[in-house]
Amino acid sequence: MSLNLSVIGTGYLGVVHAAAMVQLGHTVVAVDVDEAKITQLSAGKAPIYEPGLPELLAAALATGRLTFTTDYGRAADAHVHFVCVGTPQRPGENAADLRYVDASFEELAKHLHGPTLVVGKSTVPVGTAQRLDEMLRAKAPGGPDVTLAWNPEFLREGFAVKDTLHPDRLVYGVEAGPRGERAKALLDEVYAATIADGTPVVVTDFATAELVKASANAFLATKISFINAMSEVCEAAGADVVSLAEAIGHDDRIGAKFLGAGIGFGGGCLPKDIRAFMARAGELGADQALTFLREVDAINMRRRSRMVDIAREQCDGSFIGKRVAVLGAAFKPDSDDIRDSPALSVAAQVRLQGAHVTVHDPQAMDNARSKWPDLSYADSALEALQGAHVVLHLTEWQEYRELDPKVAAEHVAQRRVVDGRNKLDVARWTAAGWTLRALGRPTALATG
Numbered sequence: 001m002s003l004n005l006s007v008i009g010t011g012y013l014g015v016v017h018a019a020a021m022v023q024l025g026h027t028v029v030a031v032d033v034d035e036a037k038i039t040q041l042s043a044g045k046a047p048i049y050e051p052g053l054p055e056l057l058a059a060a061l062a063t064g065r066l067t068f069t070t071d072y073g074r075a076a077d078a079h080v081h082f083v084c085v086g087t088p089q090r091p092g093e094n095a096a097d098l099r100y101v102d103a104s105f106e107e108l109a110k111h112l113h114g115p116t117l118v119v120g121k122s123t124v125p126v127g128t129a130q131r132l133d134e135m136l137r138a139k140a141p142g143g144p145d146v147t148l149a150w151n152p153e154f155l156r157e158g159f160a161v162k163d164t165l166h167p168d169r170l171v172y173g174v175e176a177g178p179r180g181e182r183a184k185a186l187l188d189e190v191y192a193a194t195i196a197d198g199t200p201v202v203v204t205d206f207a208t209a210e211l212v213k214a215s216a217n218a219f220l221a222t223k224i225s226f227i228n229a230m231s232e233v234c235e236a237a238g239a240d241v242v243s244l245a246e247a248i249g250h251d252d253r254i255g256a257k258f259l260g261a262g263i264g265f266g267g268g269c270l271p272k273d274i275r276a277f278m279a280r281a282g283e284l285g286a287d288q289a290l291t292f293l294r295e296v297d298a299i300n301m302r303r304r305s306r307m308v309d310i311a312r313e314q315c316d317g318s319f320i321g322k323r324v325a326v327l328g329a330a331f332k333p334d335s336d337d338i339r340d341s342p343a344l345s346v347a348a349q350v351r352l353q354g355a356h357v358t359v360h361d362p363q364a365m366d367n368a369r370s371k372w373p374d375l376s377y378a379d380s381a382l383e384a385l386q387g388a389h390v391v392l393h394l395t396e397w398q399e400y401r402e403l404d405p406k407v408a409a410e411h412v413a414q415r416r417v418v419d420g421r422n423k424l425d426v427a428r429w430t431a432a433g434w435t436l437r438a439l440g441r442p443t444a445l446a447t448g
């Protein structure tokens with residue numbers, strides 16, 4: 001059955017969710033307070049670089065079933081409201097900043113006059129849904145007819161469209177009793193096409209649904225920091241973390257995914273989510289349970305410093321007067337997102353230590369330029385390489401993996417490259433006369 005939905009917030013999550021829900025057959029009103037963004041979206045222009053999103057957005061707009069507005073009132077009649085606003089880290093603290101969630105629930109509440117379902121999708125500290133449920137009942141004119149569900153989102157940037165249309169699982173946090181059953185039935189209708197494809201559904205309570213998201217991200221961050229900790233030991237022992245990861249990954253219980261050693265995780269989710277999770281556990285008196293996440297965070301940040309150290313070694317001990325080419329600015333490939341980007345953090349540290357740093361990224365240049373105006377930027381990878389004493393490969397775009405090391409060699413002052421993502425073909429680069437250093441790999445192997 002086709003439903004009328006609203007999506008509040010047109011950031012990463014909201015815009016993809018809104019367009020995907022139209023693809024699933026529903027009619028969607030997407031609301032955001034940012035007028036410029038709404039104008040852009042109404043014209044079919046995606047505000048972020050995300051593979052497949054422009055096509056999905058164009059197709060959704062062409063059906064006439066997707067509208068963008070700044071007016072919450074136009075969302076009033078929806079059967080289901082999805083709240084998809086961001087929960088960034090509070091400045092100077094570990095805890096999540098809930099001001100956008102609170103403001104959007106308050107604003108939405110004013111327009112809820114009859115029976116309706118509000119679904120939270122944002123990543124929030126456990127306990128938030130319970131509090132918002134009470135607020136909706138107290139403040140929405142529809143009062144007890146308004147039901148809340150928590151339905152966390154697990155999409156990855158770069159795969160956002162695929163992850164939204166074909167998720168690994170759906171999680172519904174609902175209250176016990178008939179209200180919860182109605183919420184479940186309505187969510188089953190929303191996701192009918194996805195469920196028919198075999199997507200498993202886990203139905204649970206509010207707190208567990210909130211914790212599923214926090215713990216999934218904590219696990220993923222831990223897995224990356226685990227392999228990066230092994231990387232540190234490999235460096236000390238002269239062993240090779242890439243072979244080690246391959247070998248342990250063959251064990252089904254461990255699994256090969258998310259064992260990519262390198263300069264670690266960044267982005268708008270994993271770093272701030274593990275910090276917010278620790279902060280919330282502290283408030284609940286369960287801080288001891290998550291002290292290991294402090295170590296996960298510390299290992300992650302140490303990799304960035306290690307990358308800077310290796311780069312300095314490759315500049316013969318000092319960055320002063322040296323030119324450093326940085327390939328990659330986004331926190332991961334296939335994204336233009338630079339939030340907490342390990343690549344830009346390394347680039348900035350290298351510049352601070354005296355190097356002239358030139359950055360290239362296939363998609364994130366505008367974002368990088370506005371946030372880090374002190375770095376230099378080049379329009380192509382080869383231009384960034386011009387006169388470089390060392391090349392740092394920091395975001396593993398396909399374009400960089402395919403770079404011809406023989407051609408690259410013609411542009412640099414010294415054939416020295418440090419692979420911060422362990423994705424360059426060592427044999428190819430060394431055959432072209434490059435000294436290749438990589439995190440967690442023996443120097444001998446890397447220099448050929």
Ligand code: UDX
Nearest residue numbers: 153154155156157258259260264265266267269331332
């Ligand atoms: C993450 C979760 O994967 C997703 O489920 C959640 O909804 C949001 O947070 P995202 O931040 O888009 O998604 O990217 P992800 O693919 O998880 O990568 C996060 C960071 O980890 C990137 O900086 C990436 O480069 C790094 N990473 C990933 C590694 O360093 N090694 C790996 O093996 C995998």
